[in-house]
Structure formats: structure tokens, C-alpha cells
Amino acid sequence: MLGKTAGGLFWMFRYLERSENTARLIEAGQRIALTRSNSADDEWASVLQSAGAYGGFVDIHGTEISRDGAIDWMLRDPDNPSSVLNMAEAARNNGKTVRTALTREVWESINENWMTLRDALARKVPERDLPDVLALIRQRSAFVRGAMHGTMLRNDIYDFARIGTFMERADNTARILDVKYYVLLPSVVAVGTSIDNVQWQTILRSVSAEGGFHMTFGQDARPREIAQFLMLDKRMPRSLAFCVGKIRDNLGYLADDYGARLSCHDLCDQLAEHTMSHTIDEIIEMGLHEFISDFLKSLASLGSQIETDYRFYN
Amino acid sequence: MNRGDAFGNAIVFRFGWHKLTLMKQGQLFDEMWGQDGALREAYSDFNTWFAGQEPSRLRKKQAEAERLFRLTGITFNVYGRAEATERLIPFDIIPRIISGREWSRLCRGIEQRVRAINAFLHDIYHRQEIIRAGRLPVEMIAKNAAFLPQMIGVSPPGGVYTHIVGIDLVRTGPDEFFVLEDNARTPSGVSYMLENRETMLHMFPELFSQNRVQSVQNYPRQLRRSLAACAPAMSGDRPTVAVLTPGIYNSAYYEHSFLADKMGVELVEGHDLRVVDGRVAMRTTRGYQPIDVLYRRVDDDFLDPLNFRPDSALGVPGILDVYRSGGITIANAPGTGIADDKAIYSYMPEIVEFYTGEKALLKNVPTWRCNDPESLAYVLDNLAELVVKEVHGSGGYGMLIGPTSSKRELEEFRRKLKAKPSNYIAQPTLSLSTVPIFTKAGLAPRHVDLRPFVLVSPQGVDITPGGLTRVALKKGSLVVNSSQGGGTKDTWVLED
Numbered sequence: 001m002l003g004k005t006a007g008g009l010f011w012m013f014r015y016l017e018r019s020e021n022t023a024r025l026i027e028a029g030q031r032i033a034l035t036r037s038n039s040a041d042d043e044w045a046s047v048l049q050s051a052g053a054y055g056g057f058v059d060i061h062g063t064e065i066s067r068d069g070a071i072d073w074m075l076r077d078p079d080n081p082s083s084v085l086n087m088a089e090a091a092r093n094n095g096k097t098v099r100t101a102l103t104r105e106v107w108e109s110i111n112e113n114w115m116t117l118r119d120a121l122a123r124k125v126p127e128r129d130l131p132d133v134l135a136l137i138r139q140r141s142a143f144v145r146g147a148m149h150g151t152m153l154r155n156d157i158y159d160f161a162r163i164g165t166f167m168e169r170a171d172n173t174a175r176i177l178d179v180k181y182y183v184l185l186p187s188v189v190a191v192g193t194s195i196d197n198v199q200w201q202t203i204l205r206s207v208s209a210e211g212g213f214h215m216t217f218g219q220d221a222r223p224r225e226i227a228q229f230l231m232l233d234k235r236m237p238r239s240l241a242f243c244v245g246k247i248r249d250n251l252g253y254l255a256d257d258y259g260a261r262l263s264c265h266d267l268c269d270q271l272a273e274h275t276m277s278h279t280i281d282e283i284i285e286m287g288l289h290e291f292i293s294d295f296l297k298s299l300a301s302l303g304s305q306i307e308t309d310y311r312f313y314n
Numbered sequence: 315m316n317r318g319d320a321f322g323n324a325i326v327f328r329f330g331w332h333k334l335t336l337m338k339q340g341q342l343f344d345e346m347w348g349q350d351g352a353l354r355e356a357y358s359d360f361n362t363w364f365a366g367q368e369p370s371r372l373r374k375k376q377a378e379a380e381r382l383f384r385l386t387g388i389t390f391n392v393y394g395r396a397e398a399t400e401r402l403i404p405f406d407i408i409p410r411i412i413s414g415r416e417w418s419r420l421c422r423g424i425e426q427r428v429r430a431i432n433a434f435l436h437d438i439y440h441r442q443e444i445i446r447a448g449r450l451p452v453e454m455i456a457k458n459a460a461f462l463p464q465m466i467g468v469s470p471p472g473g474v475y476t477h478i479v480g481i482d483l484v485r486t487g488p489d490e491f492f493v494l495e496d497n498a499r500t501p502s503g504v505s506y507m508l509e510n511r512e513t514m515l516h517m518f519p520e521l522f523s524q525n526r527v528q529s530v531q532n533y534p535r536q537l538r539r540s541l542a543a544c545a546p547a548m549s550g551d552r553p554t555v556a557v558l559t560p561g562i563y564n565s566a567y568y569e570h571s572f573l574a575d576k577m578g579v580e581l582v583e584g585h586d587l588r589v590v591d592g593r594v595a596m597r598t599t600r601g602y603q604p605i606d607v608l609y610r611r612v613d614d615d616f617l618d619p620l621n622f623r624p625d626s627a628l629g630v631p632g633i634l635d636v637y638r639s640g641g642i643t644i645a646n647a648p649g650t651g652i653a654d655d656k657a658i659y660s661y662m663p664e665i666v667e668f669y670t671g672e673k674a675l676l677k678n679v680p681t682w683r684c685n686d687p688e689s690l691a692y693v694l695d696n697l698a699e700l701v702v703k704e705v706h707g708s709g710g711y712g713m714l715i716g717p718t719s720s721k722r723e724l725e726e727f728r729r730k731l732k733a734k735p736s737n738y739i740a741q742p743t744l745s746l747s748t749v750p751i752f753t754k755a756g757l758a759p760r761h762v763d764l765r766p767f768v769l770v771s772p773q774g775v776d777i778t779p780g781g782l783t784r785v786a787l788k789k790g791s792l793v794v795n796s797s798q799g800g801g802t803k804d805t806w807v808l809e810d
Contacts, residue, residue: 097562100580
């Protein structure tokens with residue numbers, strides 16, 4: 001496979017995952033805005049931070065953050081490289097570049113994803129249409145994923161697509177935790193107050209994990225358990241442990257397939273070990289914030305090592 | 315069908331709800347209705363089917379075709395427009411039908427012409443016998459930018475220069491075909507031939523059980539086989555083939571990725587390639603891997619910044635040196651443009667005769683070369699009846715169609731011709747054949763051309779039964795180019 005193709009697949013699936021995650025974050029933000037009247041705009045600042053879109057927003061629009069402004073920035077602003085619309089177009093352009101590596105079904109679903117979102121996001125989305133548009137974004141990503149699972153060979157093409165997906169997802173979950181970690185710290189939590197309940201629910205909702213959490217831990221949401229669920233639970237498909245495990249699996253298939261272990265494999269093992277070898281209490285003891293910052297840094301270096309080892313660019 | 319009443323300068327035919335209006339314009343030939351409105355045999359089964367169709371269903375199918383094309387992404391970019399976004403080439407659902415007998419006759423002419431083109435290219439880059447024999451003036455080569463001095467003395471593997479050729483044909487009567495243009499560089503459009511057929515099969519499966527239409531779907535397999543057969547001697551049993559594209563913003567990118575995909579080979583860009591140990595190699599996830607045959611869809615000028623345009627980022631520095639030392643096959647070979655240049659075109663009858671020893675089976679359109687003072691004088695006197703083309707132009711740009719041009723346009727061209735006569739050739743306007751298209755009001759005749767696709771390898775010449783039919787969708791228009799409002803049709807060759 002061409003190095004460029006590996007890179008194209010990796011980023012195509014990162015973009016797709018990112019636009020889906022952004023939709024989910026907006027959904028959670030909208031929910032909190034509807035259920036709490038005061039400090040709702042602060043919430044949009046933290047949604048922008050979780051989406052990694054805060055800096056760019058402030059550079060152009062200043063620190064005055066409104067609901068409409070934040071949503072429009074994340075969904076469709078051409079100046080925001082990570083807006084859902086830009087991501088859909090970038091994913092499709094990557095799809096074009098790697099067209100020969102995709103099945104017709106996968107290509108058509110990624111093309112249709114762009115055509116549909118381009119129409120749905122052609123104008124500012126009015127509040128009454130927001131739920132439908134967000135549902136559409138998630139549904140279209142699901143189509144691409146479904147076409148991929150159903151039609152693609154399980155070879156290196158598939159591996160690079162999966163690695164991209166889980167790199168982005170791990171990054172996303174870690175960023176949500178990074179922005180909201182203070183809510184999860186036992187020292188500052190006034191357990192049982194309604195405000196914090198809403199905050200926790202938002203965290204779970206932004207990773208589509210409310211149901212799974214309640215099934216696992218019952219209705220009594222405690223911050224410690226939420227942190228454990230999102231970081232260490234291997235059944236939870238958006239937890240750090242799960243994502244890192246998948247990245248390690250897919251890198252492992254590549255190593256077997258190519259008959260070569262490279263530097264990225266060692267880096268990934270280190271990251272997996274670091275993520276999975278502590279209990280949640282140990283992590284809180286060590287410092288939740290520091291742990292997550294370290295995780296994000298290691299994840300980024302793993303990404304660039306994969307890029308080098310598999311010759312994405314040169 | 316009832317023979318309609320003639321009124322004014324048009325004849326109107328009606329049958330059922332279908333209405334066909336034929337412009338009475340000299341000896342106009344419609345491929346479905348002939349010259350006199352009698353249904354031609356190749357169309358008889360189709361016509362029976364068509365007469366039984368509900369117009370609303372067909373309209374729905376026409377819209378469905380467009381949706382299918384958008385989904386597959388068969389789009390092209392129009393150059394020179396600010397809003398250069400992706401556009402679809404309009405597709406018309408009425409097939410263009412050619413009988414088996416007509417086709418085999420055409421094939422003989424095409425094969426003869428393609429063999430002559432290859433022999434001509436070999437000669438022109440070696441001993442130049444044709445010039446020594448006085449059959450082609452030396453200045454046609456010496457002053458021609460399409461002639462590549464870097465190719466002098468180079469013999470490509472298998473002796474093949476033009477692995478892929480598109481011959482543009484027009485028709486003026488039941489047995490009258492003319493070659494309008496040879497495409498010996500990087501002819502495009504074959505993906506439309508294949509996708510148009512896919513779309514028709516998807517939408518009207520019943521049509522294909524009623525008509526015995528020769529299949530086109532083997533083209534990608536034949537292409538790969540014929541490219542592999544021209545691999546350099548040093549390559550192994552399974553030569554590595556790749557398609558070189560300028561990238562996703564090129565107007566024909568869809569076709570490049572389509573062909574690579576169907577052949578099961580890599581689609582590479584210049585930045586994926588470099589010269590490693592005397593071979594051209596592509597950067598893969600496992601390191602650099604040598605390529606044996608490169609089907610390039612990048613023009614000569616951009617192929618090698620060390621040997622041609624130094625500012626090109628689309629090519630591979632040093633690829634021409636590897637080529638000359640026999641380390642890679644480039645398809646088509648660099649320098650083939652000298653064979654399809656519009657000035658050389660006018661010598662094609664001589665060229666065919668010189669290399670094959672036979673009269674050319676396919677006719678050329680009579681051509682006046684404006685660098686000749688007598689021809690120029692004739693062209694200037696008869697401008698309103700002629701088509702004038704730039705020698706090096708393509709895509710229907712920069713041409714004059716005398717009969718449909720205003721006085722001002724004629725005057726403007728007169729000035730251009732006088733200023734730089736060698737830049738132009740002129741041809742009579744032919745009464746091009748028409749084929750019906752599907753419109754809101756029923757069937758309507760429109761002018762068409764045909765580009766069959768020809769593969770050349772040491773094993774022989776392979777012509778896919780069919781080709782790309784381009785149709786001028788505007789009433790009366792003779793310009794079929796997609797950049798100028800042309801569309802395409804599925805082209806059927808029936809089994810005998």
C-alpha cells in the first residue's frame with residue numbers, strides 16, 4: 001500500500017470520528033443549556049474546549065460566547081478547520097485520494113455523507129432543526145462505519161482506518177475529561193447536589209454512555225465511577241483503555257502482516273501499560289488532570305510515530 | 315409510426331406521444347430514422363420497447379441516472395471558472411446503437427490507422443523515412459512543439475508507442491464515417507463508456523435481455539493485460555503497474571481512480587514516486603517499491619522536471635532517464651503528441667498509405683492548412699462555411715464554426731488568421747449525423763460523435779465494442795465537448 005494511502009485512510013477516519021464527536025458534544029451542550037438557565041454560556045465555552053475549537057473561536061469572535069455563535073462555529077463555520085462541514089469535506093477528499101483502497105459502498109457512503117451534510121448545513125441551523133441535524137450527522141457516520149464493517153477486507157487498509165478512528169476517539173474522550181475533570185474530583189464535589197448531577201450526566205451524554213453507565217453502576221452516579229468508566233472500563237467503546245487497546249490490536253495486526261515491529265509498537269505498548277496499570281483511586285491520588293495531560297501528550301507522539309514508521313508523508 | 319407532415323424547414327414525425335422533429339438541413343442523417351424517416355434496423359427492438367414506455371417512468375429514470383452519477387462521483391471540473399466546482403456530464407438515456415456489421419467495418423479502419431500511427435512514431439523518432447521519401451515536409455516535425463528531441467533513437471518496450479488511443483469519429487450517412495481527430499497522448503472518457511453502461515444495466519435490465527449488446531466490461535482487464543505485456547524485459551512474471559494522476563483536482567481524476575481501482579493497481583501522484591537505484595519506485599508503507607509500467611495521465615511537459623518543465627510538481631525528476639535506459643515503460647510513450655497534432659492530421663491519409671501500403675479505410679475530413687498561402691486565401695474567402703481550429707487547441711476552445719457565427723466573430727477570426735496563419739487549420743462543416751435524445755417533449759435529434767477506445771500491445775490491437783458517444787444537447791449545436799454543454803450516451807454495438 002502507498003504511504004500516502006495509509007495516511008489518507010488514517011485521517012479520513014479521524015475526520016469522520018471528529019465530526020461525529022462534535023455533534024455529540026453539541027447535543028450534550030444543548031441539553032445542559034435547556035435544563036439550566038444561569039451560566040449556560042459558560043457551558044458553551046467548555047463545549048468549545050472539549051471540541052478543541054475554543055482557541056480558533058476566540059481568535060475570530062472574541063471571548064463573548066453565545067449559544068448560536070458556538071454552535072455555528074462547530075457545525076459549519078468555514079474558518080473552523082474542524083467544523084463538521086469542513087470535516088465532511090476533508091473526509092471525502094481523503095476518500096477520493098484513497099479511492100482505490102475503498103469498496104464502492106464505503107466510497108459512496110462517504111460521498112453521500114458530504115452531499116447530505118453540505119445541504120443540511122448550507123444555512124445557519126435554527127434551534128428547532130438542531131436535533132434533526134445532529135441526528136443526521138451521527139446517522140451518516142454510522143452508515144460509513146457500517147459499509148466499512150460489511151464490505152472491507154480485514155487487511156492493512158482496515159487497520160489504518162481503525163487506528164485513525166481510535167486515535168481520534170481516545171483524544172476526544174481525554175479532552176472531555178480534561179475540561180471537566182474538576183467535576184469528578186472528590187474533594188470539590190458536593191455529592192448529591194442537582195448541579196453536579198447535571199454536569200455528570202452531560203459528561204456521560206457527550207460520549208453516548210448514559211445507558212451503559214446506568215446499566216453497569218445503577219442510578220447512583222458517583223464521580224469516581226464515572227471517571228473509572230470513561231478511563232478504564234474495557235467494555236466501554238469510548239473509554240481510554242478500550243481505544244488504546246484497539247490501537248494496540250490493529251498495530252499488532254500490521255506488525256504480523258508486515259513481519260516488522262517498529263518504534264510505534266513500543267510507544268503504543270508503553271501507553272497501554274501506563275493507561276491500564278493503575279486503579280482509578282491511584283489515578284486520582286496521582287492527579288487526574290496530570291494523568292490526562294500526560295495521556296494526551298503520549299497519544300500525540302504515538303500518532304506522529306505511526307506517521308513516520310509507515311511513511312505517510314515521506 | 316406515422317409519417318408526419320412537413321412544414322417550414324422541419325419534418326415532424328409522431329408516433330404515440332413521441333414526437334421527433336428533424337431539421338431539414340441538406341442531407342441530414344439520423345441514426346435511428348435514417349434520411350427519410352424509416353426506422354433503421356439496429357433500432358427496431360429498442361423502438362418496440364420505447365413505444366411501450368410511460369413517459370413519466372422515463373423521466374423518473376432520467377432523474378435517477380443523475381442521482382446515481384452524483385453518488386458514484388463521476389464529476390469533472392470546468393477549467394477557467396471562478397466557481398470551478400464539480401459538475402456532472404449530462405447523461406441521456408436513449409442509447410446510440412451500431413450494428414455488428416457497421417462495427418466490424420469501422421474496426422478494420424481503426425486498426426489500420428492505429429498501426430500506422432505507431433509505425434509513424436517509430437519512424438519519426440528513428441530514420442524519418444517518410445520525410446526522406448518526401449511524403450511529409452520536414453518543417454512539420456522540425457518546427458513542431460509536439461516533437462520531443464529527447465525521444466530520438468528511443469525504442470519503447472514491445473515497440474508500442476500508443477498503448478491507449480481514442481479515435482474521434484463522426485458520421486454523415488449510413489456508410490460515411492470520418493476521423494475528426496486522433497487522440498494519441500492521454501485520451502480520456504473511457505470511464506464514461508463503462509459507467510454509462512453500468513447505469514443503463516441498472517435502470518433498464520429488460521432492454522439488455524431483448525437486445526444482444528456486446529459487453530464493454532472487459533476493458534479494464536484488457537488494459538491491464540496490454541500494459542503488462544509491454545513491461546520492460548527486466549521485470550518479472552507479474553509486472554507492477556501503476557496509474558499516475560495529477561491529483562484530485564484534475565478534471566479527469568475520477569477516471570484515473572476508476573481505472574486504477576478496476577485494474578487493481580496503485581494510483582500514484584508525483585510526490586509518491588522517486589528514482590531509487592535506477593528504477594522509478596513508489597513510497598509504500600513497507601518502503602520503496604519499483605514500478606514496471608506507468609500508465610501516466612500527466613502530459614509530457616509535466617512528466618519530468620529535470621527533462622521538461624522545471625517548475626512541474628506533478629512528475630518525477632529523472633523518470634525520462636530511467637525510461638531511456640529501459641527501467642520503466644511509460645504509457646503512452648512521451649512524444650506521441652506528434653502523431654495527433656492537428657497539422658499532422660491533414661497528412662494522415664499519406665501516413666496510413668506510407669506505412670501500411672494500403673489506402674486509408676477511414677476518411678479524413680478535408681483540411682486546409684492555413685500556413686499555405688493558397689489555402690489561406692481560400693479559407694478567408696469562404697470563412698462563413700468553414701470550421702477553423704487552432705492547431706494545438708483542444709476541448710472545443712478557440713475554434714470558429716462559420717455557419718453559426720456572427721459577422722463580428724467572423725471578422726475577429728479573419729484578423730487572427732491573417733496574423734498567425736500557421737496556427738490554424740480549416741475544415742468544411744459536415745452534416746453530422748444525429749441520434750435522438752430524451753427531452754420533456756419527447757425525442758429530439760441531436761448531433762453526436764464517437765470515440766472508440768483502442769488498446770495496442772505486442773499481441774495486437776484490441777478495440778472495445780462501443781466507445782464514448784458525445785452528444786451536443788443544444789438544438790442544432792455541433793459542439794459535443796463536455797466543457798461546452800455536451801452530454802454522453804451509452805453506445806451499443808449489437809451482436810450480428
